[in-house]
Amino acid sequence: MHNFVFHIPTKILFGQGTLPALGPETAAWGRKALLVYGRASLRRNGLHTLIVESLQSSGVEVVEHGGVRANPLLSHAREGVAKAKSARVEVIVAAGGGSVIDTAKAIAAGALVEHDLWKFFIGKKGIKGALPLLTVPTVAASGSEMNSGMVLTNDQTREKLGFGHRLLFPKVSILDPTTTYTLSREYTAYGAIDALCHAVEFYLSTSEPETSIQDRLMEGLIENAMHACNRCQATPCDYAARADLMWTAALALSGLTAAGLGRVGMPMHLIEHSLSALFDVAHGAGLSVVMLGWLRAHRERCASRIAQLGRRIFACSEPSEQQLAKRTLILLEQWLHSIGAPTTLNHLGISAADIPALSENTCAQARLWRLHDYTPQRVAAILSLCL
Amino acid sequence: MHNFVFHIPTKILFGQGTLPALGPETAAWGRKALLVYGRASLRRNGLHTLIVESLQSSGVEVVEHGGVRANPLLSHAREGVAKAKSARVEVIVAAGGGSVIDTAKAIAAGALVEHDLWKFFIGKKGIKGALPLLTVPTVAASGSEMNSGMVLTNDQTREKLGFGHRLLFPKVSILDPTTTYTLSREYTAYGAIDALCHAVEFYLSTSEPETSIQDRLMEGLIENAMHACNRCQATPCDYAARADLMWTAALALSGLTAAGLGRVGMPMHLIEHSLSALFDVAHGAGLSVVMLGWLRAHRERCASRIAQLGRRIFACSEPSEQQLAKRTLILLEQWLHSIGAPTTLNHLGISAADIPALSENTCAQARLWRLHDYTPQRVAAILSLCL
Numbered sequence: 096m097h098n099f100v101f102h103i104p105t106k107i108l109f110g111q112g113t114l115p116a117l118g119p120e121t122a123a124w125g126r127k128a129l130l131v132y133g134r135a136s137l138r139r140n141g142l143h144t145l146i147v148e149s150l151q152s153s154g155v156e157v158v159e160h161g162g163v164r165a166n167p168l169l170s171h172a173r174e175g176v177a178k179a180k181s182a183r184v185e186v187i188v189a190a191g192g193g194s195v196i197d198t199a200k201a202i203a204a205g206a207l208v209e210h211d212l213w214k215f216f217i218g219k220k221g222i223k224g225a226l227p228l229l230t231v232p233t234v235a236a237s238g239s240e241m242n243s244g245m246v247l248t249n250d251q252t253r254e255k256l257g258f259g260h261r262l263l264f265p266k267v268s269i270l271d272p273t274t275t276y277t278l279s280r281e282y283t284a285y286g287a288i289d290a291l292c293h294a295v296e297f298y299l300s301t302s303e304p305e306t307s308i309q310d311r312l313m314e315g316l317i318e319n320a321m322h323a324c325n326r327c328q329a330t331p332c333d334y335a336a337r338a339d340l341m342w343t344a345a346l347a348l349s350g351l352t353a354a355g356l357g358r359v360g361m362p363m364h365l366i367e368h369s370l371s372a373l374f375d376v377a378h379g380a381g382l383s384v385v386m387l388g389w390l391r392a393h394r395e396r397c398a399s400r401i402a403q404l405g406r407r408i409f410a411c412s413e414p415s416e417q418q419l420a421k422r423t424l425i426l427l428e429q430w431l432h433s434i435g436a437p438t439t440l441n442h443l444g445i446s447a448a449d450i451p452a453l454s455e456n457t458c459a460q461a462r463l464w465r466l467h468d469y470t471p472q473r474v475a476a477i478l479s480l481c482l
Numbered sequence: 483m484h485n486f487v488f489h490i491p492t493k494i495l496f497g498q499g500t501l502p503a504l505g506p507e508t509a510a511w512g513r514k515a516l517l518v519y520g521r522a523s524l525r526r527n528g529l530h531t532l533i534v535e536s537l538q539s540s541g542v543e544v545v546e547h548g549g550v551r552a553n554p555l556l557s558h559a560r561e562g563v564a565k566a567k568s569a570r571v572e573v574i575v576a577a578g579g580g581s582v583i584d585t586a587k588a589i590a591a592g593a594l595v596e597h598d599l600w601k602f603f604i605g606k607k608g609i610k611g612a613l614p615l616l617t618v619p620t621v622a623a624s625g626s627e628m629n630s631g632m633v634l635t636n637d638q639t640r641e642k643l644g645f646g647h648r649l650l651f652p653k654v655s656i657l658d659p660t661t662t663y664t665l666s667r668e669y670t671a672y673g674a675i676d677a678l679c680h681a682v683e684f685y686l687s688t689s690e691p692e693t694s695i696q697d698r699l700m701e702g703l704i705e706n707a708m709h710a711c712n713r714c715q716a717t718p719c720d721y722a723a724r725a726d727l728m729w730t731a732a733l734a735l736s737g738l739t740a741a742g743l744g745r746v747g748m749p750m751h752l753i754e755h756s757l758s759a760l761f762d763v764a765h766g767a768g769l770s771v772v773m774l775g776w777l778r779a780h781r782e783r784c785a786s787r788i789a790q791l792g793r794r795i796f797a798c799s800e801p802s803e804q805q806l807a808k809r810t811l812i813l814l815e816q817w818l819h820s821i822g823a824p825t826t827l828n829h830l831g832i833s834a835a836d837i838p839a840l841s842e843n844t845c846a847q848a849r850l851w852r853l854h855d856y857t858p859q860r861v862a863a864i865l866s867l868c869l
Contacts, residue, residue, distance in 0.1 A: 096659075096725035098497025103490055109742070110485025272483075305722035308706045308730050315698025322694060335692035338483035342742065343695050351738070355496070355729065 097303050097357035102261070103350055105241050109270045109342065111334065114145055117188070117231060118153030120267045124227040125185025127156040131175060131199040133163045133191040136233070140277050146190055146231065158182045160202070166371045166378065167194040169201075169213055169249045176205035176212060179226070189230045189265075193237025193289075193378075196230050197245040200263045203228045213249060215258070218463060222260040230265045233274040235341040236286030236379065238293065238348030240268040248372050255372035256460055257364075270345065272337035280328050283340075284434040285379020287324035290344035291317050292382045294352055296363050298404060299397050301356035313352050314407045319343045321408075324434055360466050363389050366474060369456040376443050383436040384443060387428055388481030394420050440481045450478045484690050484744035489648070490737055492628050496657045496729065498721065501532055504575070504618060505540030507654045511614040512572025514543045518562060518586040520550045520578040523620070527664050533577055533618065545569045547589070553758045553765070554581040556588075556600055556636045563592035563599060566613070576617045576652075580624025580676075580765075583617050584632035587650045590615045600636060602645070605850060609647040617652045620661040622728040623673030623766065625680065625735030627655040635759055642755035643847055657732065659724035667715050670727075671821040672766020674711035677731035678704050679769045681739050683750050685791060686784050688743035700739050701794045706730045708795075711821055747853050750776050753861060756843040763830050770823040771830060774815055775868030781807050827868045837865045 108116055121128055128150055137143045150157050160175045179187070179202055187206075189199030203225040205212030214220040232240040239245065243264045246257035278286070294313040301309075320343050326336030346352070353359050363386050370381035394401060398420040405411050405423025413419040431438050440446070445453075454471040461469040495503055508515055515537055524530045537544050547562045566574070566589055574593075576586030590612040592599030601607035619627040626632065630651045633644035665673070681700040688696075707730050713723030733739070740746050750773050757768035781788060785807040792798050792810025800806040818825050827833070832840075841858040848856040 096497070096722060096729065098500060099494075101494040101496060102492075105489075107486075107488040109488060110483070113485060305726070307709060307722075307726050308702065308733075311702025311706060312699060315695065315702055319695045319698060335483060335694075338742070339692070339694050342483065346695075355725070 096305060096355035099354045101350055101354050103241060103264070105265045106267045107241060107270060107345070108267065110338075111271055111273050113269050113271050114231065115149050117146060117229065117269055118149035118151075118155060120269070121150055121155050121186055121188055121229050122153040124229070124266060126154060127158065127182065127184045128186045128188045129158050129160050129175065129179045129182070129184040129202065131160045131163060131187060131189045131191070131195055131202065133161065133195050136277065137161075137190055140274070142190060142231070142233065142274060146188070150188065158184055163191060163195045163198045165192070165194050166248050166255065166375055167198045169247050172198045172201040172205065172212060172247055175202040179206040185226065187226050187228045189228065190233065192232065192234035193239045196232065196237070196239040196265075197247060199228055199230070200225070200239070200245040201247055204260070204263065216247060216256040222262050225262045228263070228265045230268040231274070232268065232270060232341070234278060234282065234286050235275055235337070235344040236289040238290065238345050240265060240270065241345045241349045244348070246368070253372045253456065254459060255368035256463060257368070270341055272334060272341045275337050275341060276332045278331070281435060282377070282379070283327050283331070284324060284436050285377050286344060287320045287340060287434070288379040288383050288386075288431070288436055290340070290347040291320040292363055292386050293348040294320070295386065296361045297353050297356055297359045299393070299400055300360045300362065303355065303357045306356060309352065309355055310403070314404065316343050316347045316352065317404070318408050320347070321430060328434060360464070362466060362469060365460055365464060365466060365469065366453075366457050366477060368460060369453045370443065370445065373449075373453060373456055374443065374445055380437050380443060383431050383438060384440055384481045385477070387424070387431070387438055388477050390424050390427070391480040392477045394424060440478065447479065447482055450475050453478055483692060483742035486741045488737055488741050490628060490651070492652045493654045494628060494657060494732070495654065498658055498660050500656050500658050501618065502536050504533060504616065504656055505536035505538075505542060507656070508537055508542050508573055508575055508616050509540040511616070511653060513541060514545065514569065514571045515573045515575045516545050516547050516562065516566045516569070516571040516589065518547045518550060518574060518576045518578070518582055518589065520548065520582050523664065524548075524577055527661070529577060529618070529620065529661060533575070537575065545571055550578060550582045550585045552579070552581050553635050553642065553762055554585045556634050559585045559588040559592065559599060559634055562589040566593040572613065574613050574615045576615065577620065579619065579621035580626045583619065583624070583626040583652075584634060586615055586617070587612070587626070587632040588634055591647070591650065603634060603643040609649050612649045615650070615652045617655040618661070619655065619657060619728070621665060621669065621673050622662055622724070622731040623676040625677065625732050627652060627657065628732045628736045631735070633755070640759045640843065641846060642759035643850060644751075644755070657728055659721060659728045662724050662728060663719045665718070668822060669764070669766070670714050670718075671711060671823050672764050673731060674707045674727060674821070675766040675770050675773075675818070675823055677727070677734040678707035679750055679773050680735040681707070682773065683748045684740050684743055684746045686780070686787055687747045687749065690742065690744045693743060696739065696742055697790070701791065703730050703734045703739065704791070705795050707734070708817055715821060747851070749853060749856060752847055752851060752853060752856065753844050753864060755847060756840045757830065757832065760836075760840060760843055761830065761832055767824050767830060770818050771825060771827055771868045772864070774811070774818070774825055775864050777811050777814070778867040779864045781811060827865065834866065834869055837862050840865055
């Protein structure tokens with residue numbers, strides 16, 4: 096086991112009926128809040144009213160910053176920073192999916208500095224402070240509600256970059272599974288794929304040979320992401336299933352899974368970010384495709400790990416590790432297909448002709464993530480297995 | 483899934499070579515520390531010197547409070563409180579097993595009040611504050627290094643009582659698996675049993691019917707406690723095995739396992755505390771015996787849960803759930819026997835004649851733990867299955 100620091104300072108309030116705690120919890124951190132949210136759904140499902148009422152009844156003044164979109168944009172986060180500064184807000188509240196929470200993190204850090212916040216993303220400036228952040232996730236996917244990471248797309252340069260800093264952990268996150276009841280079948284699947292993929296990336300990218308306890312935790316999360324997704328799709332208002340998926344997604348990128356694994360990469364996310372940056376693909380949809388391509392490209396090299404996953408997740412067996420790894424990929428693809436996720440670039444409207452541009456875009460990020468072995472040639476080879 | 487609060491504020495520094503961080507981490511909380519530790523082992527293995535040097539080189543003055551024994555005593559914690567008050571220490575550092583850390587927690591809370599600290603344990607006073615606590619666990623067992631619980635034995639009344647409060651979470655815990663290299667084969671087993679039993683108790687006492695994700699996490703921890711224990715006993719200085727057991731034990735009672743399970747009881751611990759209180763039995767040794775008796779008493783009622791555990795942990799199968807539950811108990815007993823743990827009260831020098839006194843002692847605690855269905859008759863019936 097590699098040395099590690101494990102520290103999740105975020106307080107999680109989990110369950111139905113927990114939303115009214117938002118006001119008092121926020122008031123403990125500030126009296127004027129920037130409320131960051133998305134476009135239509137928060138108003139449509141009545142959550143916006145509940146949140147504003149809870150905040151105001153605790154004496155917290157609300158400044159609105161709606162309009163975050165999927166694959167959130169740097170320009171919109173910059174507007175949020177300007178608003179936070181001019182209104183002198185003391186606390187940020189994010190209500191929505193991973194895009195909303197990530198935008199709120201960027202604003203929380205950007206509001207305390209004079210320079211442009213993109214400098215954090217390209218490594219030109221370090222984070223020294225951040226406004227306190229509270230979140231109300233409404234999608235089970237990114238785990239941003241219980242981690243210190245964020246991802247933004249620079250709409251000028253078409254770079255989608257992510258990074259993390261311990262000061263970006265939310266202070267409090269309120270996870271009410273009923274807020275995810277209205278998620279479509281499609282986006283429920285994309286969320287589950289995102290959560291599953293976080294664990295799969297760590298599972299396959301560790302250089303640590305002894306990962307006994309982490310393996311069991313990751314396998315449990317992977318299996319649950321699949322199982323809970325199936326149940327949510329069958330019965331969108333199945334509380335137990337929504338709760339299971341929500342908690343699984345929060346844990347999958349919380350620091351629990353990577354503890355002890357040493358330096359782990361997230362090459363599937365790396366490549367997917369280019370699909371999102373250049374083609375505005377939904378993150379989970381892109382991951383579905385890229386994960387399969389990456390696994391095909393590394394099937395032989397990672398055969399024993401993929402085989403162990405298959406044995407434990409799908410309870411399948413084959414005469415050899417190579418055959419079992421192959422079978423695991425087939426079963427994973429079948430599952431992705433069954434939940435309505437795209438499994439080829441063609442499904443996303445992307446063709447072989449787009450691969451060079453995607454590979455170039457990926458490698459610009461790869462350098463920032465220190466994944467130096469991801470050359471344009473290697474990325475192109477992976478993407479060609481996604482066709 | 484029941485509603486829950488998940489909050490582990492403790493920062494964990496895990497791995498070999500992390501001990502020198504103790505000084506700087508402590509200095510961030512205070513300039514004068516009460517160092518709480520046990521009797522001989524800390525000095526014998528050189529850790530005492532390392533710790534004092536680390537603290538002093540960071541400008542932290544050290545006041546010593548050694549002498550904590552297994553089944554730690556209230557009287558010794560009271561002495562620590564008096565010392566902490568008279569020396570006006572600002573921070574507590576605990577280095578040792580669960581007994582040492584629990585004693586340190588009691589001192590941390592007791593040092594800030596005028597009343598006797600036992601009032602916390604019997605519910606007469608609530609905890610309103612505590613000195614900051616840092617820990618260096620040297621045994622993989624109780625998980626006290628990453629939770630808010632503590633257990634003490636009142637040496638006058640022979641009550642062994644435990645409870646928890648969020649203010650008792652350590653600020654920082656430094657987990658170096660090499661500190662457990664010198665643990666005997668016997669105490670390695672007792673620690674693993676304690677960790678395993680934490681997860682088993684939650685697994686079997688939840689009233690929540692939908693525990694998909696929690697089950698996988700608990701099963702993973704149970705399996706790892708067993709597997710890592712076997713490896714540690716075979717090769718005491720196997721770093722990976724020691725690390726696995728240490729991290730498993732920390733997670734097993736961290737709040738991760740019980741999240742969403744609703745109100746869980748710890749009846750095996752409850753009954754074991756009486757064995758420790760009246761016969762000064764080592765906690766893990768007592769748990770080994772009591773766990774088997776409790777499982778025998780509840781085998782039919784909990785057949786489907788015990789069977790699921792057996793299926794997933796021991797990969798065994800039988801024609802019926804009842805048979806599988808029975809088989810699971812046999813396999814568990816065989817494992818306990820294989821690691822040298824006692825499996826009957828007789829092994830502990832306790833006879834049938836002692837059961838009435840043990841049952842009475844247990845039930846005094848049961849009322850405090852609100853386990854009202856644990857009557858003397860019921861406890862006696864369980865204990866008679868431990869003979």
